[in-house]
Amino acid sequence: MHLSATYKLPKLSLSQIINMSIGFFGIQFGWDLQRANMGVIYHNLGADVDKIPYLFLAAPVTGLLVQPIIGYLSDRTWHPTFGRRRPYFFIGALLSSIALILMPYSSALWMAAGLLWVLDVFGNVAMEPFRAFVIDKLPPEQVNQGFIMQSLFIGLGGCIASALPYIFTNIFEISNIAAKGRIADNVLYAFITGAFFFFFGVLYTILTTKEYPPADIPHKEKVLASNKGFGSGFREIMEAITNMPQKMKWVALVQFFTWPGLFLMWFYYALAVAKNIFKGDDRGSIEAQKLFGEGKDFAGLTLAFYNVVTLVFAFILPLIANKLGRKLTHTICLTIGGIGLISIGFIHEKNNLFLAMTCIGIAWASILSMPYALLSDTLPAGKIGIYMGIFNFFIVLPEIIASFCYPYLMSNILNNNMMLAVQSGGLLMLLAGFLCLIGIKGKG
Secondary structure: OOHHHOOOOOOOOHHHHHHHHHHHHHHHHHHHHHHHHHHHHHHHOOOOHHHHHHHOOHHHHHHHHHHHHHHHHHHOOOOOOOOOOHHHHHHHHHHHHHHHHHHHHOOOHHHHHHHHHHHHHHHHHHHHHHHHHHHHHOOHHHHHHHHHHHHHHHHHHHHHHHHHHHHHHHOOOOOOOOOOOOOOHHHHHHHHHHHHHHHHHHHHHHHHOOOOOHHHOOOHHHHHHOOOOHHHHHHHHHHHHHOOOHHHHHHHHHHHHHHHHHHHHHHHHHHHHHHHHOOOOOOOOHHHHHHHHHHHHHHHHHHHHHHHHHHHHHHHHHHHHHHHOHHHHHHHHHHHHHHHHHHHHHOOOHHHHHHHHHHHHHHHHHHOOHHHHHHOOOOOOOOHHHHHHHHOHHHHHHHHHHHHHHHHHHHHOOOOOHHHHHHHHHHHHHHHHHHHHHHOOOOO
């Protein structure tokens, strides 16, 4: 049940919806910096190709543990000045920004991995309440618009973040080559810039957006008066999992097969482009190292491009969803994304990567909004934060499984071919689209 089922939430203006979404621009800036660059950072610090997935475990494990807890706590938080979700936005943004500043100064693999854990813990603290924030504040007829506005700012933040190393090298002539055990200067400047945007983007939303007090939201008084102990919280989370709505189970299954395609792209795409398409080698001759640097930066540019596509497509996605329904819209977008991932392995001319990234950008716009919109009329009032945290399980569990399975698959089946790993993620995304079509009832 949407929060406004018994209480009519006021409609917000476009500027108010923009204000409450700008924080996600900052958060996504941090996420995309790590997604586009951590594989290369780990590689520069000496990680073996087949071990890189292990080093990405920080995000899913912290998401698995942190998000339902933060969802539970934020449902029960209220301060007359700071609100319910906004304290979590602030704490998460501050500590994540510090981790972003320190990351490019990592001198050893353990240091980079440790900072990624910090970044992911507090990135999740900042991010999780943003999903509940939309349902807290918007009436049902504006929920699509709210989530899609988040998608727009996610696309904008991801676009700039992914392109930053390329921009610093090609416009400001900052070096993109690093000796073994070091991180290139263009990546260093990108992370420092990202820390600025992360913190101040979230701070802008905190300062410009107010939250409704508990008396204005049905059932919140009962929730806030409930036992706040750890045991009670754990029982409530487990009860919520046990009583998960049927529609949420199917949407969760779709998520479970959707996200490995994205994870495998983030694990391997930049390295695959640098090695397979640019024929670079960061341990080879000076010329091979130069090609490797150009390849990874170009990969970042194409990742930025799919975020541009996401940004543009977010404007028309509501029209498509209103006409076709959320279910069919999401099915089509996932199918297009899966085809895009598979096509990367057949590309030899670098500019054709933009075509593949167009497909992925279309899918990404839908992934960021349609699953949450599908859930908006399904979740029980007073437990939006908890259920959004639980829903995140089905994003992070496949990443944990991929992180443990793909080192073996890479060594023993895929012959350490990073491009094949990316393509296998495309097949899983196609499966997710099929499950969305057959499993979710009605138009969604």
